[in-house]
Amino acid sequence: MALLVTCSAMAQVSGRAQTSGGQAASFATVTLHSNTDSTFTRSVLSNDAGEFIFSGISKDLYFISIKSLGYQTVRSVVFQLDDAHPTYNTGTLTLQPADRQLSEVVIRASKPVVRQQEGGLVVDAQASILTKGSTVMQVLARSPGVLVDVQTGAISLNGKSGVMLMIDGKLLRMPAAQANALLAGMQADNIDKIELLSTPPAKYDADGNAGLINIVTKKNKKRGMSGSVSVSAGYGRGEKLSGDANVTYNAGKLSLNGEYGYYRSKGYGLLLAEGTENVPLIGGQTEFHYNGQWKPTANSHNFGAGADYRLSTKTTIGGRFYVSKSAGQNKGHNFGNYLLPDSNLVFDSQLLGNTHSTYSHQNAYLQSILSAAQQLSIDLDHFGHQNNGITSVQSNFSNSLFAPTQRSLANSNINVWVAKADYSDALSKSLKLESGVKGTFTSSKSVAGIENLVNGQWQPIGAGTSNDLGTRENILAAYTTLALQVDSLTKISAGGRYEYSHNYTSHSLNAEFAVDRKVKKLFPSIFITRKLNATDELQLSYTERITRPSFNDLASYVSYNDPVSVFTGNPALKPTITRNLKLGYQLHDYVLNLVYSHDTNPILGVQALTGPTEGLVYLKPANADWQRNLTLQAVIPVKVASWWEMNYSLLAGWHQYRVSFFPSLLQKGYTSWSVNFTESFKLPKSFSAELSGNYYSSGYDSNLKIGGNGVINLGLKKELGNQNGTLQLSVADVFGTSFFRSHMGTLVTDSFNSNVHVQYRPESNGRPIFRLSYTRPLGISVKKQERKDGGNEERSRM
Incomplete structure (x- = not known):
């Protein structure tokens, strides 16, 4: 006191x-x-x-x-x-602008790698020398509290799934697999920072029960011509190549920019599974041993261009176009041995998948300063995504459902239109208003299914294994936030976001997939900040969020997995409502956060459930009843010496959930923890080095027990000087310890009496991935004020 x-x-x-x-x-x-x-x-x-x-x-x-x-x-x-x-x-x-331009200025300063802001943490992406030559997905996987499932691509934040991804404030409204492929093809050299918003305020979309991850790209506003080029080459079990070039021309009132990026990667994955399972499709209870070897190849070309024009000192208009074209091929060899009471079945198959996708984004905006206290911004955005994929299967295995030759089709066309307006007003010296309206309109058309080759003709397999689906989703939202500086030490920011959403199928050949769902809800948020002294601060906040099922989750596809199972969606999925209570404390650069959250109807990932075809295992998402999480997060930066800095991020949590879609009720509580660390060293002769890594303890997901896992990474950088750029060598997973284990059926008996142990070994397991990168600036770049443009939260749920 x-x-x-x-x-x-x-x-x-x-x-x-x-x-x-x-x-x-x-x-x-x-x-x-x-x-x-x-x-x-x-x-x-x-x-x-x-x-x-x-x-x-x-x-x-x-x-x-x-x-x-x-x-x-x-x-x-x-x-x-x-x-x-x-x-x-x-x-x-x-x-006011300086009277003369400096020919060259070199500034050397440091800022915290991780810092606290209202709603979550901010990670300085360029603080790590491993960023050069890495993809955005790889940098994201090294961020504190972020876990990327290397097998499925699913992303969790602070131990929770249901994360929404954004680029420059715009949601990635596309299927999760395509969003991950987009980030895997983007070069991290152009990333400024990553915002890990576990409790976002009302101005952000309410989607995502685990919060939002906003990837902010670099901008520059130097007069004249400037830019940079970057090339990278690497090898693990296959080659990794990338290149990037960007250029900006600023003539004062008019600014133009363009970029091109290329990415190619050959990868590897090995899945090993063994156990027992009751599969009526092949004769009942069986003991099996299964391994699948995958060799994916990804290629992508990314183009972007934009223009900004100042109509006056108070009004700016502009626009941007971005397109990413990618092609992928995945070669697989699966082998399985199924031991039945009276026979032994051997499964041997070759799979070849080819996918072509195009993602595009167009934006137009107007930003106006109405007065010294008032600002208005208007944005119009369109996002388009087309994906065409086909996987062929040659197998020695046949049964009542699958022929020796099959193919799996997955074609989709998604369009999103967004209109948004934001207004801010400093009502007084101590009171500020922010408000806005937004409309998001999505249409999706998908055709998917599995076909058998019979007498030289492709024929649909039957009920529950194909679909032709058209869907629409409309979301109308409005928000208002008031920020009050109560006194010299206390600030209160309170607001609410009202959203109305209508999600429905406009066409389906299968009546089971019909969806017509409306959700109307107010999402309140309040942040109370109290300065204890010049460096210490307390923050208390309460927020509410929603996770709507994606169209993929609701049933837009059916795809082949193995002779006894298929991947599909679940039209009965309900949205997840999340309530978060957070207490944060900051001491200098140290951050401590305690968060309690309660989820109603949390959406679980792939679950082994029954479906229309008797005896076939349907792998699809499902709702749990509820989930509770209590997590403690600590960010600890330590400067040992002028040449040695450390940064540690620790996360410990208690989790509890209940699931009732199994034959018997499942309720489980457990604890988990994780640590991310970075050790940075400034060496003589313009050399620097970095040692980083992470470890995640064991945990549970529905009826699955997941083992612990950790990796160590290493980087070495040389500043060449005289504007000659930088040269960097990075080694990912130095000791080849990336190894994922899980046990299905460890808690309750599911519909197939499963007791299965699974191992997944990614490319770096046993063989580190080396990358050599070179980056050179073209001119001198100065970071630009980040504009909060308007479809500002758009691309992640499709």
């Missing part, structure tokens, strides 16, 4: 910095000076919105100065802080 009394006697100064063009002056140096002798008192950096705040200040006469590269220093008026005036807001201070 004595601490609070002391702090309440201190004063606070806040304000905002912007450029002469009306854009926020992000990361400007703001200095507080004593007016008595102009001595330096304290310095901070402005945030992404150009805002700054000084807390815990002694009473005195002060003035503020603001500096930013390429701009003249601006100075505020002198102001008094005393008992009658404990707070002061400078308003918006405008930076």
Whole structure:
């Protein structure tokens, strides 16, 4: 209590910095000076919105100065802080361009690799030297609290699935497999930061019970021509090649940019399974040994172009076009031995899958500064995704359902239109309003199924193994948030987001797949922040979120897995409603978060369930009854010496869930933990090195027990100097320890009496992946204010 009394006697100064063009002056140096002798008192950096705040200040006469590269220093008026005036807001201070351009400026500074913001953590992607030559998916997998299932591509955050992915604030509204393929083909060299928003505020879409992951790309605004080129080559069990080039031309009012990227990777995966299972399709209870070997090849070309034009000092319009074309081939060899009471069946098959997909995004925007306190932005977006895939199977195995020659088809066409408007207004020195409306309109058409080759003709297998489906989804949303600076130490931000969604099938050949679902809900959020002193802060928040079933989850496909099982969707899936209560504490750069969440109807991944065809195993998603999580997260940066820095992220959790779709009720509670670490070393002669890794303890998922797993990565970088770029060598999974184990049927007996042990060995298991990368800048890049443009949360659920 004595601490609070002391702090309440201190004063606070806040304000905002912007450029002469009306854009926020992000990361400007703001200095507080004593007016008595102009001595330096304290310095901070402005945030992404150009805002700054000084807390815990002694009473005195002060003035503020603001500096930013390429701009003249601006100075505020002198102001008094005393008992009658404990707070002061400078308003918006405008930076004017410098009279002359500097030929070259080299700035060397460091910022925290991981830092706290309202809603979650921010990871500086370029702080790691392993970023060069890596894909966005690989960098994401190394982020604290993020777990990427190397077999299925499923992403979880802080131990929970149901994560929505965003790029520059726009949701990736496409099937999870295609979203993962897109990120696997994107070069991480162009990534600025990754926002891990476990409890996002109301301005973000309410989708995602585990929260949002926002991947923010780099921008630059240097006058004239600038850009960079990057090439990378590597090898594991197959070659890895990538190249990227981007260029920006800024003529003041008009800015143009373009980019091209190429990615190619040959991979490897080995699946081993053994156990017992009751499969009536081949004769009942069987003991089996199964292995599947996969050799995927991925190729992608990515193109992007954009333009921004300043109509006036207060209004900017612009647009952007992006397209990604990818082709993949997956060669597989599956072998199985099924031991029945009176016979022994041997399964041997060759699989060849070919997939072609195109993803495109077009955006147009208008951003206007209506007054010193008011801003308006309007965005229109279109996202398109087309995917055509066919997998052929040659097998020595036949039964009542499958012929020796089969093929699996999966074709989809998805279009998303988004319209969004956001408005902000500083109603007073202590009260700020943010509000907006958004409409998202999605149409999807998919044809999928499995066919047998009979007498030279392709014939559908039968009920439950094919579908021709058309779906639509409309989401209308509105949000309002009020941020109140209660006093010099306390800030409250409260708001709500109302969403109406209508999800329905517009066409289906199978009446079982008919869906017509409407959801209307208000999602409240509140954040209370209390400064304990100049460096320590407490935060308490409450948020609510929803996870709507994707169209794939609801039944848009049927695909072959093995002679006794198929992958499919579940039209009976319900949306998940999540409530989060979070307590956060920050001490300097140390972060500690305690989060409790409760999920109603959480959506579980692949489950072995019965279906229309008797005896066939249907692998599909299903709802659990509920799930509770209590997680403790700690981010611990340590600077051992000027040449050695460490960063550790620890996560410990207690989890409990209940599932009732098995023959008997399943209720389970367990604890888990994980650690991510990075050790960075500055070496002589412009060399640097990094050692990083992670470990995830064992845990449970429905009726599956999952073993622990960990990896160690290594990177070495050389700055060539004189604008000659950087050369980097990285080694992923140095000791080949990436090895995933699970046990199905460990808790209750399922519909097939399964007792199965599974091992999955990815490409790096036993053989590290080496990459050599070279990057060279074209001109001098300066990071640009990130514009919050408008389909701002769009591409992840399709």
